[in-house]
Amino acid sequence: MEALFAVALGILSGSGVYLLLRGRTFPVVMGLTLISYAVNLFLFAMGRLQTGVATVIGQSDGYADPLPQALVLTAIVIGFAMTAFVVVLALRSVGEMHTDHVDGRESAR
Secondary structure (H helix, E strand, C coil), X not given: CHHHHHHXXXXXXXHHHHHHCCCEHHHHHHHHHHHHHHHHHHHHHCCCCCCCCECCCCCCCCECCHHHHHHHHHHHHHHHXXXXXXXXXXXXXXXXXXXXXXXXCCCCC
């Protein structure tokens, strides 16, 4: 199970960094989203992946740590708000500059 999480984290992080290095705004937004998903998955995995354990202390011998779950839930809400802000900022930039290149000018091809 840990190997699957490690591979998923590597793929998400690598894809996110690749998209961040693109010259257009939409791939940059998608790259930031993929990196935030990778961080959420990492935080969730830090809570020691266990199956069949109780979430309440005292109900069984082992219990699931609720702190990583709370951190991931908070990160999802903040990530959604920041993604919405960046999309609106990118749309305004396209409206004012008439290009979606991240530095505001087209590269010569």
